[in-house]
Amino acid sequence: MGKTKILLADDHELVRDGIIALLENEDKLEVVNEAANGKEALEIIEKSIPDLLIVDIRMPELNGIEVVKKVKKDFPALKTLVLSMHDSTEYVVQCVQAGADGYLLKGSSKEEFLKAIYKIADGGKYFAGDISAIIVNNFVNGNPTQPVNQQATKKEPALDILTKREKQILKLILEGKNNQEIGESLNISKRTAEAHRFNLMKKLEVKNLMELTRKSRELNLI
Amino acid sequence: MGKTKILLADDHELVRDGIIALLENEDKLEVVNEAANGKEALEIIEKSIPDLLIVDIRMPELNGIEVVKKVKKDFPALKTLVLSMHDSTEYVVQCVQAGADGYLLKGSSKEEFLKAIYKIADGGKYFAGDISAIIVNNFVNGNPTQPVNQQATKKEPALDILTKREKQILKLILEGKNNQEIGESLNISKRTAEAHRFNLMKKLEVKNLMELTRKSRELNLI
DNA sequence: TTAAAATTAAGTATAAATACTTAAAAAACT
DNA sequence: AGTTTTTTAAGTATTTATACTTAATTTTAA
Numbered sequence: 355m356g357k358t359k360i361l362l363a364d365d366h367e368l369v370r371d372g373i374i375a376l377l378e379n380e381d382k383l384e385v386v387n388e389a390a391n392g393k394e395a396l397e398i399i400e401k402s403i404p405d406l407l408i409v410d411i412r413m414p415e416l417n418g419i420e421v422v423k424k425v426k427k428d429f430p431a432l433k434t435l436v437l438s439m440h441d442s443t444e445y446v447v448q449c450v451q452a453g454a455d456g457y458l459l460k461g462s463s464k465e466e467f468l469k470a471i472y473k474i475a476d477g478g479k480y481f482a483g484d485i486s487a488i489i490v491n492n493f494v495n496g497n498p499t500q501p502v503n504q505q506a507t508k509k510e511p512a513l514d515i516l517t518k519r520e521k522q523i524l525k526l527i528l529e530g531k532n533n534q535e536i537g538e539s540l541n542i543s544k545r546t547a548e549a550h551r552f553n554l555m556k557k558l559e560v561k562n563l564m565e566l567t568r569k570s571r572e573l574n575l576i
Numbered sequence: 577m578g579k580t581k582i583l584l585a586d587d588h589e590l591v592r593d594g595i596i597a598l599l600e601n602e603d604k605l606e607v608v609n610e611a612a613n614g615k616e617a618l619e620i621i622e623k624s625i626p627d628l629l630i631v632d633i634r635m636p637e638l639n640g641i642e643v644v645k646k647v648k649k650d651f652p653a654l655k656t657l658v659l660s661m662h663d664s665t666e667y668v669v670q671c672v673q674a675g676a677d678g679y680l681l682k683g684s685s686k687e688e689f690l691k692a693i694y695k696i697a698d699g700g701k702y703f704a705g706d707i708s709a710i711i712v713n714n715f716v717n718g719n720p721t722q723p724v725n726q727q728a729t730k731k732e733p734a735l736d737i738l739t740k741r742e743k744q745i746l747k748l749i750l751e752g753k754n755n756q757e758i759g760e761s762l763n764i765s766k767r768t769a770e771a772h773r774f775n776l777m778k779k780l781e782v783k784n785l786m787e788l789t790r791k792s793r794e795l796n797l798i
Numbered sequence: 799t800t801a802a803a804a805t806t807a808a809g810t811a812t813a814a815a816t817a818c819t820t821a822a823a824a825a826a827c828t
Numbered sequence: 829a830g831t832t833t834t835t836t837a838a839g840t841a842t843t844t845a846t847a848c849t850t851a852a853t854t855t856t857a858a
Contacts, residue, residue, distance in 0.1 A: 366661065371686035372594020439588065439661070464593035517834060530786030532814065544814095545837050552817070561816095563785045564752030739804060754844065767807050774847070783846095 357384040358475045363395040363421065364410040364437070373408070376464055383471065392421040403429055406475055411438045411449070412571070419452050426453035433474045456480040520554040523547060527563075528570060579606040580697045585617040585643065586632040586659070595630070598686055605693065614638025618646060625651055628697055633660045633671070634793070641674050648675035655696045668703070678702040742776040745769060749785070750792060 360377070362385050364370050370388055377383050386404055389395035391413045399407070407425060411418035422434045435456040436449050449457045455474045458467060459482050470480035516524065526536045536547040560566045582599070584607050586592050592610055599605050608626055611617035613635045621629070629647060633640035644656045657678040658671050671679045677696045680689060681704050692702035738746065748758045758769040782788045 366682040367685045368659070368680070368682045368689055369591060369594060371689070372591060372598050375597035375600065375686075376594050378597065437590070458590075460588040460590045463589045464597075467590055467593070519835060528786060530784045532784070534814085542835085543837055545839095546835075548815075549837070550835085551815085555816090562752045562754070564750060564789075567786070567789060741805065756844085764805085765807055767809095768805075770845075771807070772805085773845085777846090 357382055358406055358471075359384055359386045359404040360406045360408060360471075361385075361387045361389065361395060361398060361404040362408050363389040363392065363413065363418070364408075365390050365413045366410075369410075376467070377471075380468065383475075392417055395421050396424060399425065399429060399432065403432055406433045406435065406471065408435045408437060408471075411436055419448050419454075422449065422452040422454045433477075435470060435474055435480070450481075458482050515557050516554055520550055520557070523550040524554055524566075524570065527551060528567060579604055580628055580693075581606055581608045581626040582628045582630060582693075583607075583609045583611065583617060583620055583626040584630050585611040585614065585635065585640070586630075587612050587635045588632075591632075598689070599693075602690065605697075614640065614643040617643050621647065621651060621654065625654055628655045628657065628693065630657045630659065630693075633658055641670050641676075644671065644674040644676045657692060657696055657702070672703075680704050737779050738776055742772055742779070745772040746776055746788075746792065749773060750789060 360383060362370055362373060364373070367390070374385050374388075377385055387398050387402075389398055392409075395407065395409065407421070409418040409421055413421075418436050418438075422436060425432050425434055433455045434453070435458065436454045437458055437460055439460050456470050456479060458470055458480070462470075462482055466482070470482075473480045522540065523536055526539055531539065533547040533551060534544045536542075536551075537544040540547070555561070555566060558566065558569050560569050582605060584592055584595060586595070589612070596607050596610075599607055609620050609624075611620055614631075615638050617629065617631065618638070629643070631640040631643055635643075640658050640660075644658060647654050647656055655677045656675070657680065658676045659680055659682055661682050668679055678692050678701060680692055680702070684692075684704055688704070692704075695702045744762065745758055748761055753761065755769040755773060756766045758764075758773075759766040762769070777783070777788060780788065780791050782791050
């Protein structure tokens with residue numbers, strides 16, 4: 355059997371270079387392509403499908419989860435391993451639902467990383483230790499995680515639901531400005547800023563500032 | 577001349593492993609030690625001083641900037657290269673003031689990374705291209721950046737100014753809870769939660785939620 | 799064992815955000 | 829040219845946060 359062709363998608367070149375160096379001695383593996391964001395990754399895949407996609411969860415343009423969703427829909431044979439910088443458990447369930455074959459925290463060791471790659475390349479699944487528990491827990495709580503291509507996609511606020519003005523206002527909100535200050539910045543009434551704030555928070559389905567920051571990051575809105 | 581002994585401090589093992597793999601072929605460089613947080617880094621340095629410290633800016637226990645400050649005070653001969661995941665320019669000035677010999681974004685390439693290391697090991701300084709501009713700009717604006725050991729340290733809220741209770745409440749604030757909910761979580765009155773919130777925001781010198789999140793991350797309070 | 803610090807929580811006043819609705823211009827499409 | 833969407837902004841009521849001060853307990857450290 356030939357080498358496993360890997361596409362590596364991460365917006366930090368140094369991290370990519372590190373991972374490539376990490377895989378250099380593995381003669382069953384070969385990084386054939388790199389992408390600095392989700393969009394780029396999809397473009398590369400459309401030209402030549404690799405065997406395995408290693409993708410960072412947080413990337414500009416299109417985040418890891420969205421990439422995995424698209425990949426699993428259009429190229430179901432392509433295996434996917436999601437890397438996350440966040441030690442949080444926030445995205446695990448979303449990844450599983452998107453159909454990812456593996457999920458690793460960047461806190462994992464080289465050994466675990468290689469183990470995951472080989473297992474996934476071999477048709478298996480690999481989720482970092484403490485993560486399995488979360489999935490199981492989520493499952494028993496009546497929220498079964500199933501690949502996105504096997505059931506209706508959970509409707510989620512799209513990436514482009516915000517208007518230009520709303521994005522502008524979101525940015526100012528995230529800079530810590532209040533409605534008064536936003537109004538002054540944009541030469542509109544404080545009441546207009548209020549209205550925009552209300553609307554965008556409703557669109558993003560968040561009910562406070564903290565959820566707003568989380569969601570904004572998640573969706574790469576800023 | 578012998579090898580440059582490097583201590584690598586980053587809380588993500590995979591990133592460390594990647595960097596080590598990246599330096600494996602460089603026979604003038606040798607990673608002699610690793611640390612997963614700032615405290616660990618300082619402990620290692622106290623036992624045996626390396627030639628170069630490569631340190632991630634965001635780490636638990638003690639962040640990169642604090643480590644550099646301590647290092648430059650106690651071991652001025654030890655060179656320091658700060659890595660940052662954040663493409664932002666938020667920390668550059670702080671790094672220079674702390675006395676760092678270099679600052680690189682993780683978006684840098686392997687080549688730039690090696691160039692920086694060799695230059696610093698050789699007694700030079702290296703700041704990623706776009707960064708120099710920021711420093712210069714900051715300088716001409718009457719805010720000259722000088723190493724921390726050459727002038728009075730800019731007073732800043734210390735890392736441990738928050739009491740246990742305040743940290744507890746901060747955590748809940750950052751989870752998006754309001755004072756009512758915080759009170760319920762901790763079985764205290766909503767008014768008490770308010771008081772704690774007021775006090776901790778005053779201590780951290782922030783005036784809104786966004787500044788609070790930024791500061792919390794910066795100081796690794798959570 | 800005291801003094802100091804931390805936790806609790808109330809009072810009071812003001813400012814800001816939330817939760818809507820309505821509606822008129824302006825801009826962007828088809 | 830006509831329709832839809834966006835941007836603007838006011839009304840109204842309610843909730844929440846800010847900005848303090850004061851002060852009684854409780855815990856911790858000297």
